[in-house]
Amino acid sequence: MATLADSFLADLEELSDNEADVNEEEGGVDATNMEEDIDGDIEDIEALNYDDLDNVSKLQKSQRFTDIMQKVEAALQNGSDISNHGMVLEDDPEYQLIVDCNVLSVDIENEIVIIHNFIRDKYRLKFPELESLVHHPIDYARVVKKIGNEMDLTLVDLEGLLPSAIIMVVSVTASTTSGKPLPEDVLQKTIDACDRALALDAAKKKVLDFVESRMSYIAPNLSAIVGSAVAAKLMGTAGGLSALAKMPACNVQLLGAKKKNLAGFSTATSQFRVGYLEQTEIFQSTPPPLRMRACRLLAAKSTLAARVDSTRGDPSGTAGRSFREEIHKKIEKWQEPPPAKQPKPLPVPDSEPKKKRGGRRLRKMKERYAVTDMRKLANRMLFGVPEESSLGDGLGEGYGMLGQAGSGKLRVSVGQSKLAAKVAKRFKEKSYGSSGATSGLTSSLAFTPVQGIELSNPQAHAHQLGGGTQSTYFSETGTFSKIKKT
Amino acid sequence: MSYLLTTLTKKKEIDTIIRDTIDKVLVLRFGRAMDALCLQLDDILAKSSRDVSKFADVALVDIDSEDVQVYVKYFDITLIPSTVFFFNAHHMKMDSGTADHTKWVGAFHRKQDFIDVVEVCYLLFLSNPLNWIMPSIQIVDPGSVDIIMVA
Numbered sequence: 001m002a003t004l005a006d007s008f009l010a011d012l013e014e015l016s017d018n019e020a021d022v023n024e025e026e027g028g029v030d031a032t033n034m035e036e037d038i039d040g041d042i043e044d045i046e047a048l049n050y051d052d053l054d055n056v057s058k059l060q061k062s063q064r065f066t067d068i069m070q071k072v073e074a075a076l077q078n079g080s081d082i083s084n085h086g087m088v089l090e091d092d093p094e095y096q097l098i099v100d101c102n103v104l105s106v107d108i109e110n111e112i113v114i115i116h117n118f119i120r121d122k123y124r125l126k127f128p129e130l131e132s133l134v135h136h137p138i139d140y141a142r143v144v145k146k147i148g149n150e151m152d153l154t155l156v157d158l159e160g161l162l163p164s165a166i167i168m169v170v171s172v173t174a175s176t177t178s179g180k181p182l183p184e185d186v187l188q189k190t191i192d193a194c195d196r197a198l199a200l201d202a203a204k205k206k207v208l209d210f211v212e213s214r215m216s217y218i219a220p221n222l223s224a225i226v227g228s229a230v231a232a233k234l235m236g237t238a239g240g241l242s243a244l245a246k247m248p249a250c251n252v253q254l255l256g257a258k259k260k261n262l263a264g265f266s267t268a269t270s271q272f273r274v275g276y277l278e279q280t281e282i283f284q285s286t287p288p289p290l291r292m293r294a295c296r297l298l299a300a301k302s303t304l305a306a307r308v309d310s311t312r313g314d315p316s317g318t319a320g321r322s323f324r325e326e327i328h329k330k331i332e333k334w335q336e337p338p339p340a341k342q343p344k345p346l347p348v349p350d351s352e353p354k355k356k357r358g359g360r361r362l363r364k365m366k367e368r369y370a371v372t373d374m375r376k377l378a379n380r381m382l383f384g385v386p387e388e389s390s391l392g393d394g395l396g397e398g399y400g401m402l403g404q405a406g407s408g409k410l411r412v413s414v415g416q417s418k419l420a421a422k423v424a425k426r427f428k429e430k431s432y433g434s435s436g437a438t439s440g441l442t443s444s445l446a447f448t449p450v451q452g453i454e455l456s457n458p459q460a461h462a463h464q465l466g467g468g469t470q471s472t473y474f475s476e477t478g479t480f481s482k483i484k485k486t
Numbered sequence: 487m488s489y490l491l492t493t494l495t496k497k498k499e500i501d502t503i504i505r506d507t508i509d510k511v512l513v514l515r516f517g518r519a520m521d522a523l524c525l526q527l528d529d530i531l532a533k534s535s536r537d538v539s540k541f542a543d544v545a546l547v548d549i550d551s552e553d554v555q556v557y558v559k560y561f562d563i564t565l566i567p568s569t570v571f572f573f574n575a576h577h578m579k580m581d582s583g584t585a586d587h588t589k590w591v592g593a594f595h596r597k598q599d600f601i602d603v604v605e606v607c608y609l610l611f612l613s614n615p616l617n618w619i620m621p622s623i624q625i626v627d628p629g630s631v632d633i634i635m636v637a
Contacts, residue, residue, distance in 0.1 A: 343537070345537050346537045346538060348541045350612070
């Protein structure tokens, strides 16, 4: 290890002044591990210049990693041993191991991200678009490994690694990619990095399996609600039971949520805002319309259970089971049909005052039924002046003051009511605003015998009130012809 | 469907119900449960009893029972079904086009007719605070009730 370190050191001198990291290879102490990760992040920026994976990712070689993996494998092989509950939890070596496992799984995740960046940077020369098509780091690593240096993607079988739609997109993009094949040593390093990533992933799986098998011992209440697999995943992602307990429920709901969909796929069907909780039995058994509410409920109760577990308040798991019952009952209640509608008895007559409305709308409506000026004139009579009637000689309907006062007109021009203003405007536009259909010699002026030159055409008005020959049934300016109270 | 409406068989029951119904119209149907016309009327009464429940009470009187013969004689009930209207223990008279103004003989055609009669009873009596002046309702067409109010 030391000689290797020295040889790398020689390479590194010109590029970085971070000598400390090389000496940390022996680290089994947690403090130095933290530094490792930080250094890894700092180095990451300069990783582009690095040719070697080992300077970027150190976790796999660290002592801590190998220790824990050994213990985990041993424990998995021993099967579950029911440790004595009499012992205080913190002293129990298994519990310590589980805590370590949680921290380790987060570290592994970070490590995978770093390696993914490394692979991506190296592979960018060959196939730059791949990183935007395949998001998941492990999938990316697998695809890179499979494709290798191949330029023609039809020779590469990506079956089983990716969903077929994405395979199609990848093959199409590859045929038009701007990348060039990698040199042999770069390719080798990239493949190594992929292997490393896959190995880390396998290790993480093992750790999670172990945690899951011990879950009912670690967090009985949480696993009573969501099941041990999901509980292990939640704990792993959160980074420990106490970390999970500190999270608000909305965050717990989103733990493990997949990120955005691939371009071209509709987002209408995406199950939004659910994470690992989607895999719980309760969630799967609720009907789809209630799923969002059920998810929120689950997240809330599981957060409570996690808090109970983090303080070891209820080692037997009864609180978790009662939460589960509560959740079941609530979901049942949501599915109940609403109570049947009872017909209301009639109100006592005259006990409720009528609600009188007012305002512009009502006034407009009332205008349609208002008594017109013409009718008002017809209703009145002058003193001593006999009125005319429709059938003459006092028979038929009387015309009252209509047609009198020497105006010589039987027809009173219809007053401009506010309602009719719109109609009249439209009519005017039609007759005067006719574009191009009339000859150029027509004018809007009309020559009338009585008043001389008039702008508005009185003939048009006369037509309105109605020649019996013209049908007003289809008239655009006409209103109701007969209003009868029923 | 007379299981929805209370059936009175004793004089005392009739007394109590007339006395106890305050500020509500009381509708008493005199008849037999077996009679076809009675059944029609009972059907209408039962369906509308909930609707008018805020301002009216409906009850059935069985004219075959011994106890109520007093009332049968008092109201001079010969044809069934006969419906008598009360308000605040006052007997309401109405002119339904027949000679007999004290009661309504026969069934109603529609639920709405019955509801109209009851509403008018209520309105008239409420508008008239001196309860001992008996307003009368004139029912012009017994088939479909168009009510013309005569104070």
